[in-house]
Amino acid sequence: xxxxxDCIKIGTITKTxxxxxxxxxxxxNDLLEKYVSEPVFVxxxxxxVPFFIAPDxxxxxxxxxxxxxxxxxxxxxxxxxxxxxxxxxxxxxxxEEEEEEGEFDIFDLNGFDVEDVLSGETGKITDVAxxxxxxxxxxxxxxxxxxxxxxxxxxxxxxxDDKKIITSIPRDIIDLY
Numbered sequence: 750x751x752x753x754x755d756c757i758k759i760g761t762i763t764k765t766x767x768x769x770x771x772x773x774x775x776x777x778n779d780l781l782e783k784y785v786s787e788p789v790f791v792x793x794x795x796x797x798v799p800f801f802i803a804p805d806x807x808x809x810x811x812x813x814x815x816x817x818x819x820x821x822x823x824x825x826x827x828x829x830x831x832x833x834x835x836x837x838x839x840x841x842x843x844x845e846e847e848e849e850e851g852e853f854d855i856f857d858l859n860g861f862d863v864e865d866v867l868s869g870e871t872g873k874i875t876d877v878a879x880x881x882x883x884x885x886x887x888x889x890x891x892x893x894x895x896x897x898x899x900x901x902x903x904x905x906x907x908x909x910d911d912k913k914i915i916t917s918i919p920r921d922i923i924d925l926y
Contacts, residue, residue, distance in 0.1 A: 750796075751790065751797050751799075751839065752797075753792070753795070753796070753797055753837070755839060755840055755841070756790055756797055756837035756838060756839055756840060757837060757838055757839075757840050757843065758835045758836070758837055759776055759778060759780045759781065759789070759836050759837065759838045760774045760775055760776030760778075760780075760781065760815075760835070760836040761774065761775050761776075761833070761834070761835050761836065762774055762791070762817075762831045762832055762833065762834050762835075762836065763775045763814070763832070763833075764832065765825055765828045765829055765832065766816050766828075767825075768824070768825050769818070769823060769824070769825075770818065770819070770822040770823045770824050770825065770827055770828045771806075771816050771817065771818045771828065772816075772817050772819075772822075772828050772831055772832070773810060773814050773815070773816055773817075774814060774815045774816075774817050774836055775813055775814045776813065776814065776815065776836070777813060780838055780843075781802070781807060781815055781817070781836070782807065782809075782815075784838060784842060785802050785807050786802075787838070787839070787842060788800060788801050789801075789802065789836050789837065789838055790836070790837040790838070790839075791831055791834050791835070791836060791837070792834050792835045792837065793830075793831075793834060797837050800819045800820070800822070801819065801820045802817060802818065802819060802820070803818045803819060803820050805818075806818030806819065806820075819831075855877060855879075855884055855899070856877045858874055858877055858886070858907070858914065859874055859875070859876060859877045860873065860874060860912070861873070861874045861907075861912045861913060861914050862911075862912060862913045862914070863888050863890055863913070863914050863916055864913065864914070864915050864916070865890065865916050865917065865918050866905060866915055866916070866917050867917055867918065867919075867920075868891070868918075870890050870891055871890070872888050872889045872890025872891070873888070873889050873890075874886050874887065874888055874914065875887045875888065875889050875894065883898065883899075884898070884899035885897065885898050885899065886898075886899065888916075890918075891923055891926075893926045894926065895918070895922060895923060895925070895926045897916065897918060897922065902917070903916055903917055903918060903919075903922075904916055905917050
């Protein structure tokens with residue numbers, strides 16, 4: 750049996766959805782989608798109880814909730830027993846994914862040094878902003894602050910060990926500022 754301390758909260762069951770046992774899970778992440786084949790745990794009487802999401806039992810409702818059908822929860826009465834309880838996921842799954850993928854967060858680039866190969870100038874990233882999926886770096890370089898879109902055309906190399914980015918900033922972008 751898994752301990753509550755070995756889990757992380759990923760959502761809450763907020764209401765029932767139909768007579769066949771579906772529930773609405775409110776969440777601020779996509780972990781249910783990523784781990785749809787793994788058991789999730791529902792806190793019942795303070796203890797995590799494993800539940801599997803049925804095949805085709807996960808439907809996106811909106812950007813903050815899902816309609817979920819659990820195996821063996823096949824009536825409104827059973828679904829109502831789950832209301833108000835947290836949905837948990839094993840922490841070890843998240844740790845394994847981080848180790849496998851070696852993923853990074855683009856916002857971790859804030860504070861990195863910048864070297865421009867065209868001019869030899871150096872600077873520093875002062876901010877990383879995401880404008881509807883368009884990532885833009887604010888860089889102090891050339892004696893001014895410029896905005897540089899995240900693009901293979903401009904970012905030539907990222908060194909995580911040295912916390913340094915090699916860029917190729919076109920003169921046209923520099924002249925805008």
